[in-house]
Amino acid sequence: MFFRKKEADAAPSVAPGAGTAGTVPVSMTVNGRAVSADIDPRTLLVQFIRENQRLTGTHVGCDTSQCGACVVHLDGRAAKSCTVLAATCDGAKITTIEGLAKDGKLHPMQEAFREHHGLQCGYCTPGMIMAAVDIVNRKGGNIDEATIRHELEGNICRCTGYHNIVAAIRAGAAAMGGMRQAAE
Ligand code: FES
Ligand code: FES
Numbered sequence: 001m002f003f004r005k006k007e008a009d010a011a012p013s014v015a016p017g018a019g020t021a022g023t024v025p026v027s028m029t030v031n032g033r034a035v036s037a038d039i040d041p042r043t044l045l046v047q048f049i050r051e052n053q054r055l056t057g058t059h060v061g062c063d064t065s066q067c068g069a070c071v072v073h074l075d076g077r078a079a080k081s082c083t084v085l086a087a088t089c090d091g092a093k094i095t096t097i098e099g100l101a102k103d104g105k106l107h108p109m110q111e112a113f114r115e116h117h118g119l120q121c122g123y124c125t126p127g128m129i130m131a132a133v134d135i136v137n138r139k140g141g142n143i144d145e146a147t148i149r150h151e152l153e154g155n156i157c158r159c160t161g162y163h164n165i166v167a168a169i170r171a172g173a174a175a176m177g178g179m180r181q182a183a184e
Contacts, residue, residue: 022040022041023038023039023040023041024038024039024041024087025037025038025039025090026038026039026048026086026087026089026090027090027091028089028090028091028092028093028094029092029093029094030049030053030055030094030095030096030099031055031094031095031096031098031099032099035052035053037052039052039086039087041085041087042085043085043086043087044081044082044083044084044085044086045072045074045079045081045082045084045085045086045089045094046058046060046070046072046081046082046084047086048086048089049072049081049094049096055096055098057096057097057098057126058070058071058072058081058096058097058126058127059123059124059126059127060082061123061124061127061156062082062156063082064082065080065082065083066154066156067124067127067155067156068080068124068127068128068131068152068154068155068156069123069124069126069127069155069156070082070127071126071127071128071130071131071134071154071155072094072095072096072097072130073093073094073095073096073130073133073134074089074092074093074094075092075093076093076137077134078130078131078133078134080154095130096126096130097126097129097130100129100130100133107129107133108172108175108176109129109132109133109136109168109169109172109173109175109176110129110172111172111175112168112169112171112172112175113125113128113129113165113168113172115168115171116164116167116168116171117164117168118160118164118165118167118168118169119159119160119164119165120159120160121158121159123158123159124155124156124157124158124159127155128152128155128157128165131151131152131154131155132152132168132169132172132173133172133176135147135148135151135152135169135173136169136172136173136176139151139173140173141173141174141175141176141177142173142174143169143170143173145166145170148166148169148170149162149166152165152166152169
């Protein structure tokens, strides 16, 4: 896929090993696990997550901060990881889609997407779910359709027409009960 080549061209290495010339050290917590690496300063957070941490649930759809496929939680708030330099996340807490389920049980928002079939190809889904949890964390569990559609402005789905996604988020929000249930 074209963006994979572009990613590789833009920042070809996430260099292992401390003290490598031209790299910077970074440490952060990813899904509750402390991680550190010496990285090319140009490394994007999404590259660090996917290529260094091998957490490939976070997707790249546009690379230009438009589609939302790359949304993760950065210190408890939704962030488009394609537009964040990993080096600026030193000391941060990152939660990816892989960090939402607990003890083998899906997060209520994941369960709602499954129940309401809020996806087709699934490419946008990790970003949608991470954005949805953030919406509920900020707006509470009793959010109406208009609010959800407005808040999803930064997340693009090419398949579903959004109807089931909105229904899933309403159900997920109710299930979350307005409580912060993200993993951070
Ligand atoms: S890949 Fe980050 S917004 Fe599209
Ligand atoms: S389900 Fe295919 S892009 Fe959203």
